[in-house]
Amino acid sequence: xxxxxxxxxxxxxxxxxxxxxxLAAFDGRARDGFLEALARLLGEESDSVLSANEKDVQRAKxxxxxxxxxDRLLLDRARLAQVIHGxxxxxxxxxxxGRVEDLSTMPDGLVxxxxxxxxxxxxxxxxxxxxxxxxAAALAVKSGNGLMAKPGRESGRTSGVxxxxxxAALARAGLPRAAVRVLPDLDAEQLRFMISQGxxxxxxxxxxxxxxxxxxxxxSRVPVLRHFQGVNHLYVDERADVGMAVSLAVNGKCDRPSTxxxxxxxxxxxxxxxxxxxxVCDALARRDVTIYACPExxxxxxxxxxxxxxxxxxEFMDLAxxxxxxxxxxxxxxxxxxxxxxxxxxxxxxxxxxxxxxxxLVDAGCVLANASTRLNDGGCLGLGAEIGISTxxxxxxxxxxxxxxxxxxxxxxxxxxxxx
Amino acid sequence: xxxxxxxxxxxxxxxxxxxxxxLAAFDGRARDGFLEALARLLGEESDSVLSANEKDVQRAKxxxxxxxxxDRLLLDRARLAQVIHGxxxxxxxxxxxGRVEDLSTMPDGLVxxxxxxxxxxxxxxxxxxxxxxxxAAALAVKSGNGLMAKPGRESGRTSGVxxxxxxAALARAGLPRAAVRVLPDLDAEQLRFMISQGxxxxxxxxxxxxxxxxxxxxxSRVPVLRHFQGVNHLYVDERADVGMAVSLAVNGKCDRPSTxxxxxxxxxxxxxxxxxxxxVCDALARRDVTIYACPExxxxxxxxxxxxxxxxxxEFMDLAxxxxxxxxxxxxxxxxxxxxxxxxxxxxxxxxxxxxxxxxLVDAGCVLANASTRLNDGGCLGLGAEIGISTxxxxxxxxxxxxxxxxxxxxxxxxxxxxx
Numbered sequence: 001x002x003x004x005x006x007x008x009x010x011x012x013x014x015x016x017x018x019x020x021x022x023l024a025a026f027d028g029r030a031r032d033g034f035l036e037a038l039a040r041l042l043g044e045e046s047d048s049v050l051s052a053n054e055k056d057v058q059r060a061k062x063x064x065x066x067x068x069x070x071d072r073l074l075l076d077r078a079r080l081a082q083v084i085h086g087x088x089x090x091x092x093x094x095x096x097x098g099r100v101e102d103l104s105t106m107p108d109g110l111v112x113x114x115x116x117x118x119x120x121x122x123x124x125x126x127x128x129x130x131x132x133x134x135x136a137a138a139l140a141v142k143s144g145n146g147l148m149a150k151p152g153r154e155s156g157r158t159s160g161v162x163x164x165x166x167x168a169a170l171a172r173a174g175l176p177r178a179a180v181r182v183l184p185d186l187d188a189e190q191l192r193f194m195i196s197q198g199x200x201x202x203x204x205x206x207x208x209x210x211x212x213x214x215x216x217x218x219x220s221r222v223p224v225l226r227h228f229q230g231v232n233h234l235y236v237d238e239r240a241d242v243g244m245a246v247s248l249a250v251n252g253k254c255d256r257p258s259t260x261x262x263x264x265x266x267x268x269x270x271x272x273x274x275x276x277x278x279x280v281c282d283a284l285a286r287r288d289v290t291i292y293a294c295p296e297x298x299x300x301x302x303x304x305x306x307x308x309x310x311x312x313x314x315e316f317m318d319l320a321x322x323x324x325x326x327x328x329x330x331x332x333x334x335x336x337x338x339x340x341x342x343x344x345x346x347x348x349x350x351x352x353x354x355x356x357x358x359x360x361l362v363d364a365g366c367v368l369a370n371a372s373t374r375l376n377d378g379g380c381l382g383l384g385a386e387i388g389i390s391t392x393x394x395x396x397x398x399x400x401x402x403x404x405x406x407x408x409x410x411x412x413x414x415x416x417x418x419x420x
Numbered sequence: 421x422x423x424x425x426x427x428x429x430x431x432x433x434x435x436x437x438x439x440x441x442x443l444a445a446f447d448g449r450a451r452d453g454f455l456e457a458l459a460r461l462l463g464e465e466s467d468s469v470l471s472a473n474e475k476d477v478q479r480a481k482x483x484x485x486x487x488x489x490x491d492r493l494l495l496d497r498a499r500l501a502q503v504i505h506g507x508x509x510x511x512x513x514x515x516x517x518g519r520v521e522d523l524s525t526m527p528d529g530l531v532x533x534x535x536x537x538x539x540x541x542x543x544x545x546x547x548x549x550x551x552x553x554x555x556a557a558a559l560a561v562k563s564g565n566g567l568m569a570k571p572g573r574e575s576g577r578t579s580g581v582x583x584x585x586x587x588a589a590l591a592r593a594g595l596p597r598a599a600v601r602v603l604p605d606l607d608a609e610q611l612r613f614m615i616s617q618g619x620x621x622x623x624x625x626x627x628x629x630x631x632x633x634x635x636x637x638x639x640s641r642v643p644v645l646r647h648f649q650g651v652n653h654l655y656v657d658e659r660a661d662v663g664m665a666v667s668l669a670v671n672g673k674c675d676r677p678s679t680x681x682x683x684x685x686x687x688x689x690x691x692x693x694x695x696x697x698x699x700v701c702d703a704l705a706r707r708d709v710t711i712y713a714c715p716e717x718x719x720x721x722x723x724x725x726x727x728x729x730x731x732x733x734x735e736f737m738d739l740a741x742x743x744x745x746x747x748x749x750x751x752x753x754x755x756x757x758x759x760x761x762x763x764x765x766x767x768x769x770x771x772x773x774x775x776x777x778x779x780x781l782v783d784a785g786c787v788l789a790n791a792s793t794r795l796n797d798g799g800c801l802g803l804g805a806e807i808g809i810s811t812x813x814x815x816x817x818x819x820x821x822x823x824x825x826x827x828x829x830x831x832x833x834x835x836x837x838x839x840x
Contacts (some may be wrong), residue, residue, distance in 0.1 A: 012609075050739070086500065087800065097503075098780075101550040108798070117813075117817075120813065196662060198637070202812075244836040247838060248836070248838070255840070359831045365830060366830040367830070367831055367832070368834065369832070370835050370837070371833070371834050372528060372838045372839050375530065375839055376830070380526070380839065381532050382532055392643060394815045394827065396827075397827045397830075407814065407815075408795070409783070409784065410786040410787070411786075411787055412779075412787065412788040413775065413779070413788075413789050413791070414791030415664075416667065416668070417669060417790070418675075418795075419675050419794035
């Protein structure tokens with residue numbers, strides 16, 4: 001692959017790079033001006049957004065898309081209002097740039113600090129809901145970064161309208177329009193070219209399933225922060241509050257099954273087979289959840305499907321759930337180590353020492369005690385908004401907000417200091 | 421390439437992975453016990469280390485290695501004492517693990533914090549001085565990580581002895597010996613195999629020249645933190661103190677030319693052609709430094725070589741330096757943007773506003789004012805020690821110490837919190 005293969009895309013990337021470098025000249029007020037204009041324009045243009053989305057949804061339906069996929073694609077008035085709210089929440093956050101942190105004076109008088117700076121031009125490739133591109137752009141520009149976004153093709157019309165709104169908002173705020181580009185129509189070869197441009201892109205964030213992640217892993221010549229699937233567990237301890245455990249399971253699975261922080265597998269302590277198990281199965285059945293359970297659970301509760309090996313470690317993206325009975329927390333943690341995707345892991349227990357041990361030992365971007373897996377979300381955890389949830393440990397682990405879109409450089413002030 | 425190609429290496433990696441996971445069970449005191457044993461053993465075994473190094477140096481001499489390369493390879497008694505001092509300094513640092521940071525309670529009562537955890541198993545590939553492996557192991561284990569180190573082949577005997585000492589120190593501290601491996605004899609195919617094992621390695625840190633970095637970039641299936649070459653500049657402003665500027669230039673270039681933070685290019689404001697330029701050229705000539713200068717400088721001072729295009733953006737690794745006269749700081753910063761490697765950039769000025777502007781706008785892992793480029797070093801900047809200096813922005817930018825070998829996971833404590 002040479003630079004002559006995709007001259008048009010290369011031109012767009014070079015423009016985006018230049019515009020990104022140009023963002024350094026604008027202060028926080030100008031960047032917030034973009035967010036203000038964006039929120040206003042999304043409101044003003046909501047009819048065009050919704051009608052473009054309707055066409056996308058109809059097209060996907062005609063193509064035979066499954067309910068979970070359709071639900072992810074859908075952008076209705078309530079969800080658009082949430083997106084606008086997210087943009088406004090992001091505007092209200094402190095400017096992440098410029099601040100010098102960890103300032104200290106060395107014994108020889110050298111003053112050392114770390115100044116927060118943007119990462120640069122970010123490639124954002126997502127199969128997620130269409131609003132994700134708007135939130136990604138809001139976070140990127142607020143933190144001084146440029147964005148090349150490639151949403152899924154199925155959201156092409158919606159993304160086209162949102163891309164126009166983003167460009168208009170940049171222009172209104174006096175920022176370079178080329179700093180954010182939305183390119184739903186890139187094909188695989190163009191995408192491969194884009195993520196191989198190490199001199200132009202500083203980071204790639206893929207947000208999607210196994211195929212997308214491995215495509216990016218194999219082809220990127222740029223650092224990658226994976227937003228991989230969430231194979232998320234809830235371990236119900238022997239000392240769990242049964243009512244709380246049932247509501248955590250139902251909320252985790254049913255609140256929005258198509259999202260990455262939905263619950264996929266229940267691990268139940270053997271001591272709770274008589275009370276929790278029948279109650280949770282009953283509550284889930286009333287929500288039409290199919291349960292794939294181990295033999296021990298099936299012997300206690302009727303109507304459960306048989307769990308095959310492939311049901312563990314699976315992201316159902318649907319009203320389906322795996323269930324396994326475990327003799328103790330160590331077996332539960334071993335199951336999570338083997339089958340989890342380091343995304344969201346949760347325990348329900350009323351014993352604080354047990355909760356602390358689980359929180360400390362389980363390896364995932366977000367580990368919760370007595371809280372729904374659905375709360376692993378930048379907004380719920382105080383980040384304002386998120387561009388994704390990292391399932392790899394380098395740079396960021398868990399939800400990525402403004403701070404995760406920046407880095408620090410060392411700034412040093414001396415008065416003739418030498419090394420000897 | 422399949423997993424059957426290098427069964428022995430794969431076995432070593434699996435053992436290292438298992439030992440790394442096992443490190444989680446040891447507290448900070450046990451990890452510090454390793455550093456204590458390491459410092460003691462390095463002292464006790466210093467004669468074996470030095471005599472192995474003598475053989476490596478003789479062999480490299482016979483193979484026609486250049487002085488800078490020989491200097492980098494050399495581990496004499498004074499340098500070994502520095503390495504031991506570095507290990508002891510690292511032991512005295514606070515335990516980076518376990519601490520929960522940024523603890524806050526959300527409006528709904530959800531308690532959210534970030535717990536510092538190790539990255540995992542780190543691949544460290546270096547062409548640097550042999551002591552670097554010891555410092556890398558000290559930092560890795562102190563921060564709960566395992567290490568697979570591949571030093572340069574030319575340091576094979578020294579690295580072999582150091583690897584034995586590391587294993588003995590782990591054993592003395594009761595830690596799993598397999599958590600640190602030193603493998604100087606891996607060939608390119610084995611190295612390619614090692615850095616493609618995404619399921620076993622969590623991070624690769626290559627520390628070396630352009631060939632090594634691009635080899636790793638092309639073959640790694642694991643996140644990479646590049647420690648690339650340092651093409652470092654000193655810009656001497658029109659309001660610089662001449663004596664200070666001369667000493668910064670001489671220290672930057674001559675203190676240890678084979679290191680990555682040595683000075684490679686002087687940018688001189690046109691207003692200082694009459695005083696600074698002749699003085700610095702004289703001082704550098706007395707240290708046998710060859711200067712490749714632009715026509716404007718050569719017209720003022722005799723004895724300067726002609727700067728060709730390839731002299732700019734070059735890491736000489738030797739007593740050689742490029743020099744260019746610039747009309748103002750903006751041209752200097754544009755030169756740095758074009759030719760620098762984002763490693764270490766420095767200004768000499770007595771005007772605070774100018775210094776602040778340079779520190780804020782120049783994009784490099786470490787930007788200094790009135791201080792030698794040689795001070796871009798984990799020890800000098802308060803990190804205790806360093807495993808490398810990152811020239812890419814993701815995860816770390818600049819010197820990488822203990823904190824850069826860790827990440828944070830979100831830990832969340834609720835009392836039945838749901839998403840609605």
